[in-house]
Amino acid sequence: MSKFHKLLFLRGAKKRNPLIFKHFEDLKRSEGFSREELLQLNEERLKALCIFSFKNSPFYRRRFLEAGFDPEQQWSMDSFRKIPVTTKLELISENEDIHTPSHFFKKRFFVETSGTSGQILTFHRDESWDSFNRASIWRGYSWFGANPWDKKLYFWGYNTAKLKQAKLRIMDFLVNRFRLFDYDPDKLEKLIPKLSKVKVIEGYSSMIYELANLLEKKQVDFSELCMVKGTSEKIFPHYQDVAKKVFGKNIISEYGSTESGIIAFECPSGSMHINLEGVYVEKDPEDGGIIVTNLQSFSFPSIRYRLGDQIELADPDFECPCGMKHPVLLEVTGRIGKNIQGLSRNYPSLTLYYIFKNIYFNHERKIDFQAHQFEKGKLQIWVKEPVSDELKSLIFNESDNYFTDLELELLENHDFRQQAGKLRDFVSHIE
Ligand SMILES: [Zn+2]
CATH class of the missing domain: 3.40.50.12780 (ANL, N-terminal domain)
Incomplete structure (x- = not known):
């Protein structure tokens, strides 16, 4: 053959x-x-x-x-x-x-x-x-x-x-x-x-x-x-x-x-x-x-x-x-150029990459995520697993090292593999 x-x-x-x-x-x-x-x-x-x-x-x-x-x-x-x-x-x-x-x-x-x-x-x-x-x-x-x-x-x-x-x-x-x-x-x-x-x-x-x-x-x-x-x-x-x-x-x-x-x-x-x-x-x-x-x-x-x-x-x-x-x-x-918008400043989207990489290396915790921004100063993080207090504290604590004026919300069980093509870790819905 x-x-x-x-x-x-x-x-x-x-x-x-x-x-x-x-x-x-x-x-x-x-x-x-x-x-x-x-x-x-x-x-x-x-x-x-x-x-x-x-x-x-x-x-x-x-x-x-x-x-x-x-x-x-x-x-x-x-x-x-x-x-x-x-x-x-x-x-x-x-x-x-x-x-x-x-x-x-x-x-x-x-x-x-x-x-x-x-x-x-x-x-x-x-x-x-x-x-x-x-x-x-x-x-x-x-x-x-x-x-x-x-x-x-x-x-x-x-x-x-x-x-x-x-x-x-x-x-x-x-x-x-x-x-x-x-x-x-x-x-x-x-x-x-x-x-x-x-x-x-x-x-x-x-x-x-x-x-x-x-x-x-x-x-x-x-x-x-x-x-x-x-x-x-x-x-x-x-x-x-x-x-x-x-x-x-x-x-x-x-x-x-x-x-x-x-x-x-x-x-x-x-x-x-x-x-x-x-x-x-x-x-x-x-x-x-x-x-x-x-x-x-x-x-x-x-x-x-x-x-x-x-x-x-x-x-x-x-x-x-x-x-x-x-x-x-x-x-x-x-x-380059994909920014997460805080209330008074912007953050490069690759900040997310570092946050989840740190969590992985410091806590051996694997989290599949995708972040969405619909509104300035707020960021939704979609995760596939149920949102537990442990998960919240891991993500929030690590994020505090990077974000100073951004309100985070964790949402569970979103199947973010629905969209075609490349899986992006950050999607901005702000014009
Ligand atoms: Zn080589």
Whole structure:
């Protein structure tokens, strides 16, 4: 069966993504580079992208000229950093001028993505860029002894229309994966015998966590499993406890976005290595936000792009035991700009993350929560368990260390997994 799926994968890739094989080979080669070699490759690619964009993207040509930056004549990292950052809003409103002419590319794919704020961004992704992205994921798989054609369990959002579901099932058969659309207990029971053949589990980490909870008492044999990969959401420490118990493995994380590609992928030693062959990463000294330049995005460049996440980078001297010299991203701590409003001041939403992380580490207490704000100065925290005095005092005491003018209310048993897509830990209903 696996031979069949490997063949199918190779044939499909040759047709759709012919460059994936070259990119994968290159990535496997540069995996062993020294830090100097990696940084050199990183800068060469950055320069090539800037020169191409200067010549071919009307938006970036204007932007570079305004900053007095001609990447061909006077390349330096210092002058590169003078280019103002690009925002998501600009990717949307300047969309046509950002694109480079289609005749440079044999093939482009149309991509559509919507952010948490609801705006829709569309663009054309050239074949090399698309293939590089897939090759980067493939390389991450290879660190865990997995292949893209292995049997997979997928966890994405709900509310997929019936027709789309049917189409996906056919696709899924072809690419050897099956997915769960919801947590219907009957469907889950039927799934259990199949689970022991799965090699890769991937999707939103909160959903993987919920699956682990459901399976905790079911004794599923996961001996074939190579990798459990969480994307898009924070992985809380208590997710890992259940994951280790049920899957025998930690959930590893992949970090990236549709516009920026794969930014980092966790290695077997637990470090999120920055994909230096594909991205140039900076950290904004003012707000700690990540600024990414996707080095492969020739058809639709995003140079010094403000992705909106706050990050922590490891010490540049940190050496990962796995041997790879790619710099390490310690943590994606949260979204910038989502504030909890107190009566007289604002708090970053990632405060919640710290509160519940502290409770976990200091009291070994796992709490699944989601916070909602409907009114300034007040915050509702929804929890899945009954609200006890013990729970109240834990949360209120820890919150007192952070919030000074915010009234908290605990509400029990809300099933906050109802909404589609990403599980957010903070939802503001204030305009
Ligand atoms: Zn490593």
